[in-house]
Amino acid sequence: MTGPVFVIVELRNGAPVRSSLEALGAGRRLAGPPGTTPVIALLLGSAVESAAAHVAERGADQVLTIVDPRFDSFQAAVWSAAITALAQELGVIAVLLAGTAHGRQLVGRLAARWGAAAVTGIADISISNDGAMLAVRPVFSGRALQEVRVDAPRVVLGLRPNAFPPPEPSGSKAPVLAHATPELGKLPALGHVSGFETAQSASGPDLSEATVIVSGGRGLKGPENFRMLDELAASLGGAVGASRAVTDSGWKPAALQIGQTGRTVSPQLYIAIGISGAIQHLVGMISSRTIVAINSDPGAPIFKVADYGIVGDLFQIVPALTSEVRRVRGS
Ligand SMILES: Cc1cc2nc3c(=O)[nH]c(=O)nc-3n(C[C@H](O)[C@H](O)[C@H](O)COP(=O)(O)OP(=O)(O)OC[C@H]3O[C@@H](n4cnc5c(N)ncnc54)[C@H](O)[C@@H]3O)c2cc1C
Incomplete structure (x- = not known):
């Protein structure tokens, strides 16, 4: 070169x-x-x-x-x-x-x-x-x-x-x-930026930097049930993400949406919970190192890309998983 x-x-x-x-x-x-x-x-x-x-x-x-x-x-x-x-x-x-x-x-x-x-x-x-x-x-x-x-x-x-x-x-x-500031030439009239607010997952690291992401879909049935995901994410030191069905419904802010029209993430571990696995979602998380899917429908497309799949009711599996993680980690 x-x-x-x-x-x-x-x-x-x-x-x-x-x-x-x-x-x-x-x-x-x-x-x-x-x-x-x-x-x-x-x-x-x-x-x-x-x-x-x-x-x-x-x-x-x-x-x-x-x-x-x-x-x-x-x-x-x-x-x-x-x-x-x-x-x-x-x-x-x-x-x-x-x-x-x-x-x-x-x-x-x-x-x-x-x-x-x-x-x-x-x-x-x-x-x-x-x-x-x-x-x-x-x-x-x-x-x-x-x-x-x-x-x-x-x-x-x-x-x-x-x-x-x-x-x-x-x-x-x-x-x-x-280096000295270069000559900036004629710039258009600029607005004044008074501050930035970083959109983050409710707790834990920023989605783009998280090594573990616990992501929820429409299968969660309502925003109140994301508390379960917050707890699982906290036990793993991870962040919470969401599918578009969730952000479109206003259950979670758009900044947490993963997929074609949302964020692209690539954590070490991505846990998809109650997410069907539409191609528009997969494109945002497919390069995650290990993908775990929890879904009650054994035919859900998410299982085609998952390294580990759990077929069952997320409302039973997620709390059990969280308490097992806490037990193993001693937290
Ligand atoms: C142009 C365009 C761009 C898009 N961009 C995005 C994007 O960026 N991100 C994105 O995510 N989507 C995007 N979509 C939408 C996408 O096509 C899907 O509609 C969306 O991803 C579906 O979200 P979901 O998996 O949460 O919901 P659903 O497809 O409704 O899936 C819910 C899943 O939950 C499971 N479930 C239900 N109850 C339980 C239970 N009790 N226990 C366990 N599992 C359960 C069901 O079996 C089902 O598989 C886009 C679509 C278009 C057309």
């Missing part, structure tokens, strides 16, 4: 989000081993120091920071202007973005401003024998994989969450360099 690879690192409460660390892993895979094509991590905001030190030990060859409070709240126009200016200055050939809400907003805007190709929803990435970039992305609700060969000289790559392992600390520290 003929130029460096940029990885944009998003911060939450001053720390890099897991998906951005995954993007660093993807950047490293694309660039090859350290010492070949440089991977540059870019952090923007007024308090980026400790996050930069964290990132410096995880696969980047160089960490660039732009310390400027204008980047504290995410505004796609401002971020894309800054990233474009830097990418042009440094001769970057690829910008990698995490599959977060912000990353997804940036892909198109950045590609248009920078005059680059864009590929989104990437689950794997490699270099072909003749040196072209190859990106693999699930299509048709996950029923097929599409391989995209990138022949453009510049490309913006939007990654699928949980598709790439975040790099372990390497034992060496990449240099951290502060």
Whole structure:
């Protein structure tokens, strides 16, 4: 490859989000081993120091920071202007973005401003024998994989969450360099972002970062019964998710919906409870490491993708499972 690879690192409460660390892993895979094509991590905001030190030990060859409070709240126009200016200055050939809400907003805007190709929803990435970039992305609700060969000289790559392992600390520290804020040019009149509220599962970790997800469907019969799922999730240190039937009924907020029109998750353990397994749901959780399904209908499609299936009444199984988990864990 003929130029460096940029990885944009998003911060939450001053720390890099897991998906951005995954993007660093993807950047490293694309660039090859350290010492070949440089991977540059870019952090923007007024308090980026400790996050930069964290990132410096995880696969980047160089960490660039732009310390400027204008980047504290995410505004796609401002971020894309800054990233474009830097990418042009440094001769970057690829910008990698995490599959977060912000990353997804940036892909198109950045590609248009920078005059680059864009590929989104990437689950794997490699270099072909003749040196072209190859990106693999699930299509048709996950029923097929599409391989995209990138022949453009510049490309913006939007990654699928949980598709790439975040790099372990390497034992060496990449240099951290502060860069002046680039000329942002003429930007459209911007609104003022007064704050963010993170939509989370009732308790426990954020869905996109959870290693265990306990997900409920219409089989729960009503919002009050999700208390059972909260308890099971708490006993496993996991988060609660839901099918669209549940969020459409207003039993749980839309932010917890998993599937084609909801979140894409890939935990170590996904427990689908009272969920039939429609393709639109499966596409959001199919890459989970281990899938457990609890359903009273032995013909439910969810059992086709489950590693373990329990056929029975969830109202009996879930409390029994929770008390067994608590007993085994001594909690
Ligand atoms: C364009 C489009 C986008 C969509 N996007 C999404 C999406 O992002 N996410 C999503 O989830 N869906 C999505 N859907 C909807 C999807 O097609 C299904 O309708 C939905 O996933 C069904 O939700 P469910 O499995 O909870 O409900 P159901 O299909 O009604 O299944 C309920 C299940 O509970 C079981 N059950 C009932 N009682 C019990 C009991 N006592 N014990 C054990 N099991 C029991 C039943 O056997 C059944 O299998 C989308 C649809 C369209 C058209």
